[in-house]
Amino acid sequence: NGRGAGGLQHPRWVRINTLKTNLEKELSSTFAGYEKTTDLRQVMSVPPPTKLYFLDPHIPNLLALPPRIDLSRTTAYTSGRIIFQDKASCFPAYLLDPKPEDGDVVDGCAAPGNKTTHLAAILVERAAQEGAVGSHLDVIAFERDRLRTKTLEKMIKLASADKVVSIKGASDFLNANPNAQEFENVGAILLDPSCSGTGIVGRDDALTIHLPEMNPTANGNTKSAHGKKRKRDGEEKAAAQSSVPLQLELDDSVEEESPAEDQLTERLTALATFQLRILTHAMKFPNARKITYSTCSIHFEENEDVVFQALSSPIAKQHGWRILQREEQVSGMKDWPRRGVFNVENSDITAEFTPDERKDVLEACIRCDKATEDGTMGFFVAAFSRDKDAIQKPS
């Protein structure tokens, strides 16, 4: 149930797609007649007030609106000028802070593409600010799943990110050779791998978003081709929550999915093993200087523990990777109050870090809690960094 304290409901988060428009233009067209509020709780109130918007103080170009305001039939939405994207889901690209001088940017787990288009928008905006218009910008988007690649392609096109994004469709990021020539300019990597999806806000908050032209099988529909209900795994739910132009309808299968505790532990172990693999794979790209790792999971095992394990891995040590400290993070992210948590019982890495080191890492980790006055889904993100002199030539 997404109703938090005091009869609040999850807001509708809307990211203004600066590849196509800008905040001022949308405020005076799509949101003409909307009143501005500086109190997020007002837009989250039940019963919902009328036309109100809240301009987010942490993420640029992000608005919160009362959840029942239906924008799905506006041309702003159907033409990709606005994108429905939870605030938490905007953290990774913003925290990665890609700049034209960083070189190529990789999105390792891209579909349906919300973070990919956000990366592209930030890069293009940065290039304009730096007077580097026309400079070569490339976001390389990997997606393993064939059907989800189709959704990704549509999303990239709709958002006008296709000039900047090259899609490696039906392509496993783990099979990408970090030392291949085509990746020699990769300087920044965003990783948002499949996860348990336990941070996703419950069905009471689910809104049905319609966009014609979308492939029903690729868009989070919970019925199989034979009409038989199948369980969606975390990554599908994650994608649905990312609020692309998708039909988002949470159904009974959500409840059916609550596994017994030992099943959950088993599942978390399997997911964390995969997540750590993907993160340490990214650490092998010879010229990468920054990585973000995110999940929409609430579990320590998929979040802080993966970060601790990655930092203490031989690969991180060999390649000189460290956590991006809180004070080094972009404004908005360093001001965000919810930070990492530690679960001693579920971790065997305590011996690797002194209490001070552990504290610093947790302080660097960013969490979002669902069903709070923040109005976000449950989410986790951390960034890694390495200094130029830590970069080694591949041996």
Ligand code: SAM
């Ligand atoms: N970042 C996306 C967004 O914000 O719209 C959501 C990503 S979703 C949580 C994870 C995606 O990663 C899924 O589409 C899944 O198919 C893909 N994936 C999982 N493992 C992968 C791998 N090894 N290589 C490439 N894609 C992968």
